[in-house]
Amino acid sequence: xxxxxxxVMTRDWGKPGQHAFKGYQERGGYQQLKKVLTSMQPxxxxxxxxxxxxxxxxxxxxxxxxxxxxxxxxxxxxKPRYLAINADESEPGTAKxxxxxxxxxxxxxxxxxxxxxxxxxxxxxxYARGEFKHPSAVLDAAIADAYANGVFGKKLMGTDFELDVYxxxxxxxxxxxxxxxxLESLEGKKGWPRLKPPFPAVVxxxxxxxxxxxxxxxxxxxxxxxxxxxxxxxxxxxxxxxxRLVTLSGSVKRPGTYEVGMDTSMKELIFDKEYGQGMPExxxxxxxxxxxxxAPVLTADELEVKLEFDAxxxxxxxxxSGGVIVMDDSTCMVRSLWRVARFYAEExxxxxxxxxxxxxxxxxxxxxxxxxxxxxxxxxTLMQVAQSIAPWPPxxxxxxxxxxxxxxxxxxxxxxxxxxxxxxxxxxxxRCPHGDKPWGTYGEFQ
Amino acid sequence: xxxxLFTAAEQKRFDDEIAVLLSHYPNDRKSASMLPxxxxxxxxxxxxxxxxxxxxxxxxxxxxxxxYEVATFYVMFHTEKPGKYVIDVCTNLSxxxxxxxxxxxxxxxxxxxxxxxRGEKYFLxxxxxxxxxxxxPCLQINEDHHENLTKQKLDALLEKxx
Numbered sequence: 001x002x003x004x005x006x007x008v009m010t011r012d013w014g015k016p017g018q019h020a021f022k023g024y025q026e027r028g029g030y031q032q033l034k035k036v037l038t039s040m041q042p043x044x045x046x047x048x049x050x051x052x053x054x055x056x057x058x059x060x061x062x063x064x065x066x067x068x069x070x071x072x073x074x075x076x077x078x079k080p081r082y083l084a085i086n087a088d089e090s091e092p093g094t095a096k097x098x099x100x101x102x103x104x105x106x107x108x109x110x111x112x113x114x115x116x117x118x119x120x121x122x123x124x125x126x127y128a129r130g131e132f133k134h135p136s137a138v139l140d141a142a143i144a145d146a147y148a149n150g151v152f153g154k155k156l157m158g159t160d161f162e163l164d165v166y167x168x169x170x171x172x173x174x175x176x177x178x179x180x181x182x183l184e185s186l187e188g189k190k191g192w193p194r195l196k197p198p199f200p201a202v203v204x205x206x207x208x209x210x211x212x213x214x215x216x217x218x219x220x221x222x223x224x225x226x227x228x229x230x231x232x233x234x235x236x237x238x239x240x241x242x243x244r245l246v247t248l249s250g251s252v253k254r255p256g257t258y259e260v261g262m263d264t265s266m267k268e269l270i271f272d273k274e275y276g277q278g279m280p281e282x283x284x285x286x287x288x289x290x291x292x293x294x295a296p297v298l299t300a301d302e303l304e305v306k307l308e309f310d311a312x313x314x315x316x317x318x319x320x321s322g323g324v325i326v327m328d329d330s331t332c333m334v335r336s337l338w339r340v341a342r343f344y345a346e347e348x349x350x351x352x353x354x355x356x357x358x359x360x361x362x363x364x365x366x367x368x369x370x371x372x373x374x375x376x377x378x379x380x381t382l383m384q385v386a387q388s389i390a391p392w393p394p395x396x397x398x399x400x401x402x403x404x405x406x407x408x409x410x411x412x413x414x415x416x417x418x419x420x421x422x423x424x425x426x427x428x429x430x431r432c433p434h435g436d437k438p439w440g441t442y443g444e445f446q
Numbered sequence: 447x448x449x450x451l452f453t454a455a456e457q458k459r460f461d462d463e464i465a466v467l468l469s470h471y472p473n474d475r476k477s478a479s480m481l482p483x484x485x486x487x488x489x490x491x492x493x494x495x496x497x498x499x500x501x502x503x504x505x506x507x508x509x510x511x512x513x514y515e516v517a518t519f520y521v522m523f524h525t526e527k528p529g530k531y532v533i534d535v536c537t538n539l540s541x542x543x544x545x546x547x548x549x550x551x552x553x554x555x556x557x558x559x560x561x562x563x564r565g566e567k568y569f570l571x572x573x574x575x576x577x578x579x580x581x582x583p584c585l586q587i588n589e590d591h592h593e594n595l596t597k598q599k600l601d602a603l604l605e606k607x608x
Contacts, residue, residue: 445548
């Protein structure tokens with residue numbers, strides 16, 4: 001069994017006054033920023049982050065230190081550089097960054113100080129999703145508190161490094177979690193992703209070198225410098241350092257947001273008494289979406305997989321943003337996929353034809369099948385449309401500017417491939433076999 | 447004479463908040479503050495009236511078309527009066543597996559409306575994932591978040607809406 005014995009990210013959640021500067025500082029807060037600023041060169045900071053095997057928690061799992069190293073040197077590029085924090089948490093199934101903002105906002109702010117020093121960035125924008133009224137209010141108060149206590153401003157922690165930190169709230173658009181759409185939105189525009197290259201590290205916000213990192217990623221930095229890069233790397237598994245926050249939802253006894261070890265398995269997450277506590281009485285697992293609704297679905301036979309980033313590759317799926325959605329064996333696969341497809345149809349930004357036209361087309365076909373009007377040929381059409389948006393496997397061959405195309409195609413491809421019989425049953429029986437109860441054991445509103 | 451857009455107090459609030467926003471961006475990038483500026487206007491007026499959009503465009507040194515392009519892209523901006531209570535119900539997968547569809551139907555009956563229809567009092571609508579997946583089902587009323595909802599909890603919430 002590998003149940004996490006030492007909490008890292010969630011260590012101080014819920015402790016009195018933790019959201020305020022005073023409480024955070026009393027538990028040792030801001031000491032790592034001070035240490036980094038007074039005893040390390042920026043390049044050393046980046047090296048430590050590389051050695052820690054810290055990887056992006058927003059979905060892609062890209063090595064953080066490596067991402068930072070793509071920012072050109074000041075000799076080559078004299079423009080100002082920016083750090084943008086992605087707090088636009090909106091991948092269905094994912095609810096973790098919200099809790100960092102609510103319970104431990106200064107952990108993020110200290111991480112921002114460390115990252116900006118390493119990058120030579122003197123301005124940081126935190127882009128929070130518009131619906132986060134309460135988390136954003138807590139974060140705004142924390143930023144003001146940090147300024148009032150001499151953390152940010154002309155003299156970061158009393159040194160000669162200048163750093164300003166601002167929160168910007170989005171206004172309801174999933175696409176703005178894509179890093180270049182986020183930059184467009186920060187520039188005051190609609191969130192249309194940019195063609196890459198150039199990558200944001202070279203041409204980002206206002207045409208300047210910019211790093212975009214997820215909340216959980218940056219909040220890990222104070223821990224890395226407190227206990228060392230080697231400790232952080234060892235804590236993880238394979239090439240994924242540290243621990244992970246995962247959100248467990250759907251048909252489990254105890255849904256919630258949990259901190260897990262990289263070597264914790266999906267099965268342990270669902271069944272262990274520390275986490276999900278298992279399936280509803282008399283029910284078994286039908287399907288699990290492992291990393292937010294865009295991650296290819298897993299069957300009950302694939303749950304030995306560890307939650308570490310690279311472990312999902314052989315299954316042609318991904319760890320994604322840590323949103324684990326469990327469906328029990330009384331859940332309708334067609335109805336579930338239709339709902340997911342509606343999401344990507346709704347959130348497609350409209351820029352690329354395959355995504356703009358393909359996502360609604362897939363949603364319409366799925367509705368037709370779910371309502372008992374489908375034909376077997378519709379399944380072929382469905383797969384053809386998905387393959388035209390983004391061929392799978394492997395992940396990442398999309399025909400669109402950004403990964404939203406892939407994100408909507410992957411669930412369709414994996415559901416139809418792994419649960420084809422469920423789709424065929426709808427077609428041959430000309431109705432949903434689940435009748436008016438498609439949502440499984442907990443699907444009734446009570 | 448049409449009524450002025452703002453009262454004196456509202457005008458001051460608008461001016462002050464826009465000035466703070468502009469200080470967060472480079473001088474030649476005033477229009478970068480579009481999203482927060484529209485939020486200021488909407489917070490004061492409850493929606494984005496056309497005269498207000500003109501004012502935002504002036505202050506941000508951009509066009510009214512730019513304001514509308516942004517306002518109509520993001521679902522939280524209202525270019526039409528939205529009703530007194532905007533109720534956003536998440537029906538995405540994690541919430542649906544915990545009863546969200548039934549919750550939406552229950553609310554349609556209780557509030558005597560259809561999801562997606564703008565009423566004077568209620569604007570009930572389906573929304574996408576609100577990052578409350580482990581605490582489903584959830585909804586937001588005028589952006590205030592409520593989670594782990596049951597019939598009992600929902601009844602108590604709706605009773606408070608006058």
